[in-house]
């Protein structure tokens with residue numbers, strides 16, 4: 001058994017810090033709500049609510065950065081439009097009281113001045129309406145664009161551990177239904193609020209001018225309205241938070257059923273999945289009905305207060321008319337105005353409704369955006385222009401979760417540049433974990449992993465990506481042509497280089513036999529290609545990327561036996577002089593390796609050339625015999 005000695009790494013660094021929210025040893029009281037952690041928590045205490053609210057509003061304020069002037073102009077346009085509209089009755093009264101007598105006396109200005117004012121107001125209101133409709137749409141769409149972009153960027157940046165936990169369904173729900181709630185608020189809600197408030201303000205002023213006692217009735221009506229508003233706010237906040245959670249669960253189930261449609265159909269799970277979906281959709285429906293039901297109490301409640309206020313103004317005013325304290329005209333005026341003053345409450349309640357829904361959505365989106373990738377580039381990264389491909393694990397330990405079990409324990413492993421290493425072992429032994437650490441999908445929990453003596457945590461991300469490539473069993477192909485998919489390995493590659501890469505791994509003949517050759521569209525998830533063909537295309541992609549270190553994670557598992565000889569040749573050419581770590585499930589793949597590692601129970605239990613290990617009579621020797629038997633050797 002040969003265990004190679006390694007040179008000293010150039011620099012050892014402490015593990016990347018993953019949480020940044022506690023200050024100098026003080027525990028973070030909101031740790032459980034940071035990022036997406038408290039996403040499923042429905043009821044929050046006062047401090048928690050404040051924390052979440054602040055995070056949401058901070059995001060909204062940050063998102064509005066480029067459009068604040070536009071939002072201000074929009075508000076001004078709304079005020080101007082409302083003022084113009086409110087002024088029209090005044091102009092009519094001016095026309096009657098001031099203009100009409102002058103017209104009768106033959107003075108034309110009596111007609112032109114109020115007429116001109118009226119037209120000016122009407123035109124201004126129209127222009128303002130046009131401007132604010134347009135500006136609101138521009139501002140809200142710009143804010144949504146920023147949020148969409150941020151959500152997408154964030155999900156691309158977050159490390160694999162996040163995605164393994166969070167699932168794509170939840171990300172989709174944040175990106176679609178949550179942002180849709182925000183759109184509803186930004187598009188229509190703010191306008192209705194400003195319009196409604198302005199209208200109420202102007203009308204209240206007129207009531208106070210006409211009869212201050214009726215103004216007192218309005219003041220009294222504000223008390224039940226405030227209580228009703230507070231009741232609605234408290235209940236709807238919880239109700240809408242619940243709808244966001246149930247909506248996300250429903251979308252997660254939908255996305256999983258669609259992306260796993262092959263497994264669903266293969267195991268005849270269609271009706272079971274449908275039943276589960278129905279259950280989740282019912283929960284969402286009920287949550288929505290509950291939150292809309294709350295609005296159903298708020299709206300008539302406000303109407304009731306409005307009507308009672310009109311009755312109070314009418315009764316009190318009526319008695320005062322009888323006593324001779326109030327003129328009939330003034331009574332008619334205040335009654336009409338009181339009736340009108342409550343009209344926008346409907347609109348404001350709607351705004352409040354969409355505000356609550358959008359706030360719940362914003363809570364979730366801001367949580368997602370608060371997440372920080374655990375695997376990050378160092379502040380002052382080390383650069384490695386050229387790499388030889390020497391790898392080393394030193395005292396490396398790894399666990400997926402902070403309090404989870406150790407998956408790799410005290411691992412010391414040196415792989416010299418250019419060596420082809422096959423990794424074998426039982427299912428769940430930790431082979432893929434080894435590969436993921438080299439590809440830096442995760443960082444080691446303790447110890448180091450180095451490339452050419454540079455700690456991977458210190459290595460510039462771009463250099464790491466250039467020097468280390470991983471081909472997985474999945475061999476994912478993006479929508480587009482085969483050419484585009486191979487070019488992903490090196491986007492600047494010429495057509496000749498792409499063809500050369502395909503020839504090198506032995507996939508050129510197959511591609512040219514396709515109807516449109518390299519321009520054939522692979523469709524979603526490479527629908528037109530078999531799993532083996534997809535793997536060959538991903539080999540070509542890796543060949544083009546020309547990394548110093550190549551990791552193949554069961555990447556040959558879908559290749560059929562008859563074509564194995566061909567593939568073997570392609571594989572050997574792909575490996576070339578690179579350092580390669582191959583997680584192998586095939587004898588033929590292991591045969592081309594210089595060295596075999598057997599991983600078991602968190603350790604490397606066998607390490608040597610294939611011949612050495614066969615002779616040693618351990619796990620690999622037994623595996624080899626079993627493989628040979630199945631191949632008829």
Ligand SMILES: Nc1ncnc2c1ncn2[C@@H]1O[C@H](COP(=O)(O)OP(=O)(O)OP(=O)(O)O)[C@@H](O)[C@H]1O
Pocket residue numbers: 164400401404407425426427428429430431432433434
């Ligand atoms: N994302 C994860 N979170 C928590 N534990 C994980 C995660 N991925 C793998 N594990 C655990 O780590 C251990 C090693 O898994 P790994 O995928 O490295 O095994 P493997 O040897 O590649 O297995 P296989 O041959 O089946 O692919 C297993 O016990 C597995 O349950």
